[in-house]
Amino acid sequence: MYLKKYFTEGLVQLAILLSLCGLRVDVGLEPYLPSHEMMLGPSAGITQTQFHNLWNHLDNSHHRSHPKNIDLDGFASSRRLLGWVRSLDRLQVPNAELETWLVHREQGTLPGEHHSQPTPLERAPVSLEGDRAGPALQPGDILRNQEGEEQDEADDDVNMESPAWSDRSPREETQRQVLPNRQTYSDPLNEEGEGETGDGLEEEEEEEELARTSRSTRERKDSAGYRESAQNDEDQMSLSLQECLRLLEHTFPFTHQPSEEILPPNGGAVDHERLSAERRPLLSPLIPSDLELQWQDLLAIMEPQGLDVSTPFPSNLETDGFSGAIQNPLDATILSIYPSSLNSHNDNQMIYQDVHLMEAALPPASLTPQFEPSGTNPNLPMIPPSHLLVDDEEDGDYGLPSPLGDLLEDATILDEMSLLDLALEEGFSPEMAARLEEEESEEKADSDSGLSLDCSFSPASPCGSESSCYSSSSTSSSSSGSSTGSLYSEGNEQKDEEGGINLDMELEMTIKQEEEEGAVGGYYTSDVNKIVPTSYQEEKLFNGLPWQEHIGHDHTYNQAWPSTPTATGKASMKQSKYSSRQRTTKPYTRSSPKRFAEAELWSRDDRRARSLKIPFSNELIINLPVDDYNELLANHRLNEQQLNLMRDIRRRGKNKMAAQNCRRRKLGALLGLEEDVSGLRRQRAWLRREKQEALKSLQEMEQRLESLYQEVMFSLRDEDGRPLDATDYAIQFGDNGSVTVTPRRHRTLPRADSKAGKKHKDKKCDESK
DNA sequence: GATCCTTGTCATCGT
DNA sequence: CCACGATGACAAGGA
Structure with missing residues (x-):
């Protein structure tokens, strides 16, 4: 990690130098550019936060990483970058060029940044020593950065184990680390001779740090719901606004730099900044690491809204005419979070003017005039998604769901969850099924967003697999089962009991017939309601049941559902060649007959269950513990057929999993035996070589003995x-x-x-x- | 059409 | 005795 950090920083230095030389520095991180995030209103973040909190209630083990928190971390890197740029103040910098590069850099850094930014103590000496040697150190690290966050995510859990929506925020620990380190790290910087740092600065800032830490901790406790705690936010605003502005004051390169004359004509802000600097003589303008630290703390303060923070600024800023002219996301964040205070502040002029510098850097296409001075932007849907989609596609490859995709997914999952609740409460409805299927198809089309993958597709995920399976089965049961029931089950229930073959044939005929007709029945819901006197409490058990513990296990029963788009995910596709084969060999259009073609692929038990109107998903039947299963049977009045079928389903399902495990074990044993065989062969070859060598040495000894004998005889x-x-x-x-x-x-x-x-x-x- | 592979299912045994 | 897992054997379907 340290090497990576060093290299990254060295690379930053190199990039700065190249920029100073007039070369365009493009590290190829455009795919990570979060510019689209700036276009989203805070409501997106709010939604996400809310959702993730809600999701955390369901499952805390998921979504260990979300791109948004990375974006926040990118702010810190951008701050560091700015600090370094300012450290180069002696040079004549074509500011526009540099600023452009900064935009690229800070955006590109986002995916690679981590929560656990190296503490200033660690970083500061590096920045001093490793400035020159840094870039050549670890070329692989930048590759990692470019390859996206997933790698980093996988590499260091410590860094990425802090999703911004998780209740537990490791930034607290990070800050706790930062604080004690602070004094030591800032000393060498002062000694470096930027010389403008007063002695009292560290103390003052340390106090600020403490205050910020306490505030951030307090705020973090509120987690995502900063809408509810608007009052607290205002308090925090009043507290941290000055800090933000002061940090901004540090941020702008032209503030204290002697190279002011090279700045664009709108550098009139310099006067403001000078004034502000005079007003606060203790602030050191040239302490990059300090600034970075401050920004980190600031970010930490804002982290509870982390998911929200990344989105709000666009709508706030862009409306004011300088849309898109955000120098860095943090500025925008500040502006968005504290819009009213900012407008009343003296330094806001400075911010705006500096922001104007960036207008040339950002493409005007990305400027969306949507300003909501209220700070909370409920007008998220108004955001034009045109360019967001592009980013979405770009990010998709790297598992960085775009805000739009997040929104869609959040909305989808929220809707799905609400629908599930609704279904549990009111039974299964075909509308719900259709909607779920549509949403799932959307998710599938949207694909790569890690959110949907993690939560609903991964078979290894405890929550995802089961809940999704349950929902999917509910969906399938409601949709297809309804049709089946409508046409069949009424008259066939008696016959079904006699033989499964008859039933299967009839079911298939039914499915085909329905496929031709394209009808969607609706019987199942009412029947289910009849069969299952669904008390919501009772049904709600199924969502939070202890049987969910068993769900995350490595059973591959889901593979038996290759055609249901809900239950099958990429992982299962990878696992099951058979499934993919089935999928590929039976291509079906995405039109309405699709679900019937899928129904044709459903398992026999599923079809039987649907025909008998068993109100439970097969996964539920199979994976429930015995007690819960018995309780389930006791609580629901089921006829003999249904009970038998459920028993068979349970037995077959368990046996299926057992067979899969057995085969897996057998395969493993076979592989182990093969390894043993190869090892034994190696051992045999070695023994043979040993034998040959022994024989050879024996012959030599015999020859020597013979010669010795002859010699003795001759003597x-x-x-x-x-x-x-x-x-x-x-x-x-x-x-x-x-x-x-x-x-x-x-x-x-x-x-x-x-x-x-x-x-x-x-x-x-x-x-x- | 034969063959192989994968998967589901059943029967059986042991725990 | 029952539930459950493991496993061999068989069948079905696809390549």
Whole structure:
């Protein structure tokens, strides 16, 4: 992480230098540009926040990362960037160029930033030392940044474990870390000799930090509902507005820089800033890290609205004529959050003028005149989504749902949830089913937004899989089951009990028939209501039941529903080639017959359940614990057929999962055995090599022994002093270690044989000995 | 059409 | 005895 940070900062430096040289620095982070977020009103964020809070009630384990909190973090990086730019004040900077780059940079940084920004203590020395060496350090980090946040998300949980909508905000911890580090880190900066920092600055700012921290903590407790706590917000506004403005004062490069003359003519703000600077002599204009810290704190303060914050500024700012001229999202945030106070403040002129500098940097197309001075923008739907969609597509690849997509998804999920509640309360209605299907198809089309994926598609997600499955099954049950029931079940219930084949055939015929007719029946709802005396409380149990604990497990029963767009997600598609094959091999149009073609693909049990009007989804039937299942059966008056079918469904479903697990296990065991086999083969080869080497060494030893024997024999003499013939004598080794030379008993009679032949024979004899 | 693969289902056994 | 999981065997469907 530190390396990455260092490299990123070094890259920032490099980019700044290039910009100073007049080169356009484009790090290719445009896909992450959150400009569309600036176009959305705060209501989007509000909705999102509300939704996520609501969602957190359902499941806290999801949406560990949301792009919006990253956007907020991007502000901090932009602040750091600005600080660094100001640290280059000695240089003659073509300001417009630099500002343009800043826009790119700060937008591009957003995806890669994390909550746990390096503490100033860590960062400050780096900024001093690693300015030059930084860019060459970790080229992979920038790639990671460009590849999107998902990687980062996966890499460091610590960084991304703080979704802005989660109740638990790690920024608190971050701030707690920041505070003690502060004193130490700011010292070297002061020593660096920007020289304008007063001694009392740290203390003052530290106090501010503390105040901000307490405020932010307090505000964070309020979590997303800042609409409800408008009074608190006003208090915080009054408290933090000065901080914001002071930080802004630091932010603008032309404020304290000696290179004011190079600024555009509207640098008249300089006077304001000078005045403000004189009014606050303690503020150091050139402490990037301090500023960054301040901005981080400020962001931390605003984090509870984090999701909201990213969206509101456009509507507030752009209306005023300088739309889109937001120098950075934070400025806009400030403006949006404290619009009234800002207008009354002295320094707002400065802000506006500085904002004008950016008009050239941002394309006018992205400027949407929607100003709501009230601060709360309820006019979210009025936001023109034209360019947002483009961003949406761009972001989609990186799992960064666009605000529009978020909105759609939020609305979708909210609607779905409300519909579910409604369904649970009032039974299943075909309208709900149709709506759900439409929304789900929208989600599918919208696809890549992580929200929908996480919450409704991932089979591994506890909440997502089950709730979605439940909803999907409800949907399917209501939609198709209704039609089936309308045409069939009334007359076929008796026959169905007899044999499933008959039923299946009839059901399929029915489905085909309905597919031709394109009819959507509506019987199921009423029947369900009849069958199930749905007390809402009782049904509501199913949403928050303990059986949901079992849902996140790695059962792949969902795979049995390849055609239902609700229950099948990308993950399940990846898991099941079969499913994909089925999907691909049976292409159906997206028109109305689609759901009937899908119904044709539904499982037999599902169809049976629908035909018998069983008011529960198969997932529910299968995954409920025994107690809950029995309770379910006891609470609902079901006839024999339904009970039998439910029992069969449960048995088959469980057995299906068991079979899948078994096969998975078997496959794993097979793989393990294969590994064992390969290991054993390696071991055998090694042993063979060892054996060969042993044989080789043995032969060498034999050869040496033979040569030694010959040498000894040649050195021996008989009584006459003649050398012994090795063919006639042999060396005997006694048990007690004695060595004796004895004449060979079995002499080969034909001495005419060649010596070689004799030697061979002798050798054999010797060897045999 | 034969073959292989995947998946669902049933029967059976053990816990 | 029942619920449940594991597993072999078989069938169906698709490639």
